[in-house]
Amino acid sequence: MNYKNQLFTILFIGVISTNCLAQDSKQEVLNVVNTFFQTMENKDSMTFNSLFLENAYAYSVRQQGNTTLVRSSILKASASKNTLKERLREEEITVLIKKNIAAVWAPYDFWIDEKHSHCGYEVFTLIKRDSAWKIASLTYSVEKDSCKQ
Secondary structure (H helix, E strand, O other), X not given: OOHHHHHHHHHHHHHHHHHHHHHHHHHHHHHHHHHHHHHHHHOOHHHHHHOEEEEEEEEEEEEEOOEEEEEXXXXXXXXXXXXXXXXXXXXXXXXXXXXXXXXXXXXXXXXXXXXXXXXXEEEEEEEEEOOEEEEEEEEEEEEOOOOOO
């Protein structure tokens, strides 16, 4: 094998390896987000709370007339007796990862006791710490009028 072929082979393997690692990291991040939804729906508060960094915050943003209302709270399991179900719209998920920081941006739908409640956009920020991805913050909009049913 000549020098050019060896160089091409090394570069090709490097590109494939990097792409595979990026896909693995993307799946790891999405697994944390999907576990967030599953544990919320199953009322598994122990696992739910283990997904977050200490003092992780949630921010909700909703429009009320010309005013933007922003509420914040520490992320923790809900004490709601209702069945809460939330899902991202798979076809519109964006995952960005740079080293130990990741963001997941996607539209979502939310149901309470099997009745569609609202939709919006959600942004998860994650940090990789001790080889595990943890949710650092969650920001979401609450919309009732623009939902796809």
